[in-house]
Amino acid sequence: MAESKGVMVYAEASQDKLSAITRELMGCARKLADDLGEGLSAVLVGSDVASLAQEAIALGADRIYVIDDRLLKDYQTDAYVAVMGKLAQQVTPRIIILGQTAVGRDLAPRLAFRLETAATLDCVELAIDADSRRLLATRPVYGGNALATFTTESQPQIVTIRAKAFSPAEPDTSRQGEVTTIEAGLRPEDIRTKLLERVTEEVEGIRLEEASVVVSGGRGIGSAQGFKQLEELAKLLKGALGASRPPCDNGWVSEHLQVGITGKIIAPDLYIAVALSGSSQHLSGCSGAKNIVAINKDPEANIFRAASWGIVSDWKRVLPAFSDKVEELVSG
């Protein structure tokens, strides 16, 4: 096998644009490639994806591999693992980086095992060890209670990165790069699963992941009714509503509002956590917030360890007065 060289990014697109995670991937991968003194490539897999190559070059890729096939229109494990596996064997990159998304978390481990190597998922820090030139991958473990740094001996080293953990690359349209088209070589019978339907949850107002203000509630809110009050405050602040896991499990709010390790990973400017204890699992999802405000009647609640401002009181009395004052301030 040829010597492993270079960093490869699996680029994801949505609605004919490279997605936010791809800009973050390119940001961190460019740095790793420069540290190694090696090249950076990006892979575009799908149907009609070739038009995205220039955008990926502007974001820092030296070379783009385009695998374009009608059979790759939708993500299907069998198809994507097959084409990525073939490409990795052909190009022999040192490192492959994907986003910790619905696609990345499914594709990365199976691709790694196909290539007889190993993956490390959901990384929040990546670095090159100067001596061994191996990738050191740091990720939260034990629901965010601890952090761990891993490395693998086999190549390629495959990792996924957590959303909002790395700075996005700035596009530079003067950059040059080469585009290589790769045959998918797939037969319909290679794909054992069939995608029947894709259901997108309609979001009213601002998406949780994109909001600069998030008002979030925990178990202490106690009811769907209580969340209505939080939603009103969120609207007032032109923000989004979030929740920890118990309110989602209890059906007070949609499970898509869950902030945490198995929910949304967010990094708003302001995060207002109401009646929410702040489990490590939850903090994993919101610790990227620039400012956290905690309202909780328990002074020992873990959320105060992560917050910049806190109120120890019953949220039922704090929130109406807070909302009134906020309304006065933002309208005045």
Place this chain on the structure above:
Amino acid sequence: MNMIVCLKQVIDPETPPASFKIDPQSNKIVPPPGIAPVLDPYSEYALEAALRIKDAKGGKITALSLGSDLVREVVKKPLAMGADELVLLEDEAFTEGDSWSTAYALAMAIKKLGDYDLIFCGRQAADWDAGQVGSAIAELLGLPSVTVAQKIDISDGQARVERVTDDGYEVIEVPLPALITVSNELGEVRYPNIRGIMAARKKEPIIWRPADIGVDASELGAAGRRTRLLKLWLPVREGKCQMIEGDSPEEQAVNLALKLREAKLL
């Protein structure tokens, strides 16, 4: 319908962060004193998914766990919830593995069990949160896989699986046998009832050592790892929280709003 569910015993994920300690010398978690281990909650969702299929269509469920310090009340809980058999891969050689060596042992045990239509795992386990064992077992056994499922329906030798995506879900049809990893969106997990608890008490697990599944100890546990843990540490939380005071909760609220205004956050 023959189903196999992989379940893991973990340190209670509800352990308060203040009780959570590590030993930096050995890079290991110190089991919190006085807090008993539990069945991994994601494993329980995997079992619940299998139980719902058994309720609707009938079938047999074999629970499979791996480790060396398996507490009987913990690993027998699947029997109390409605699983039919319990197989334990119990030996020091199975421990301290990574996703790969753990999956390898589980896959070899599943091969030995033989006749199966569906294999279930949790989407990840609440200790290392690696999220890879399911995919690895599928790859080792050459099975199609669907990960992060929230709903599973079976008909005509196919599973129709709702897979959670970043902004909703997709419906995927997969032929059996297949491997499915299950997410918490599945919904509430049942409690064991008295009859189940009594049945579990009487049922003895089948215990397999490495030789029973035909593998060499060098491929298992710590020896079989592909991923090396270099460092384990606790994140430092700054503890810079400024408490907002006031004579009443309402006054605190007003003072908070003013503070946020001052900080240009409102």
